[in-house]
Amino acid sequence: MNQDTIITLRNINYSIEKKNVLHDVNFELPKGAFVGLLGPNGGGKTTLTKIILGMLKPTSGNVTLFNKPLEEFNDWTKIGFVSQKSNSFNREFPATVYEVVSTGLTSKVGYFKFFNRYDKEKILQAIDAVGMNEYTRENIGKLSGGQQQRVFIARALVSEPELLILDEPTVGVDSENVQRFYELLHDLNQNKGITLLLITHDTGTMTKYASNVACLNKTLHFHGKPEEYEKLTEREISKFYGHPVNIVSHDH
DSSP: OOTTEEEEEEEEEEEETTEEEEEEEEEEEETTOEEEEEOOTTSSHHHHHHHHTTSSOOSEEEEEETTEEGGGOOOGGGEEEEOOHHHHOOTTOOOBHHHHHHGGGHHHHOTTOOOOHHHHHHHHHHHHHTTOGGGTTSBGGGSOHHHHHHHHHHHHHTTOOSEEEEESTTTTOOHHHHHHHHHHHHHHHHTSOOEEEEEESOSSTHHHHOSEEEEEESEEEEEEOHHHHHTSOHHHHHHHHTSOOOOOOOOO
16 A cells, blocks of 8 residues: 555445445545545535545445544544535634634643643644734634635644645635635645645636646546646536536646
């Protein structure tokens, strides 16, 4: 087994109420990669994410994390997860940026325990890593969508994960902040050495920054370099998606 492979999926199938959601998915995520996972609504992207995180059990197939079978893996601090903000966050929640980021350490220090000096430094370092220093004591509900997503990434980073999984993180974020958001992910990947798996609908901006692209619609239709993906015709990509898709190209 390749020691530099963080996620390995072998023949993953998943069905619910006799409906086939995932079929024979095989996938590897190498250490240091930035993979964008594309696909239509209902194509199985979120289901596959939940299977990787152990939240769902596949009907058949095997998942390996950091070279350990999923059922034996228990070092979840190695994995950070950022879900869809718009579906999971209450803007009226009375918490500062510092307080929100600090919740990312509860799995290590436990609930209702005080943070020591080292913990506090890690929280501030995570906030600094996403460029949100000046908002440390700001109520998170007052921030823009793009700023909030930076905070949620900081919360995932504070436990110092080796892998960061993001599920549609740019939902509700304006176009200007989407660009900045991808630049942040690029920095985390290239300069902090964090492996990224980004689940997204964005067929344009993402390919400018990702090292690999995967297309999922119940089964994995494509997995390769962004430049290989951009060479595909609209007809080929539309076949993956099951409906017409317009391709937006970027200069690399």
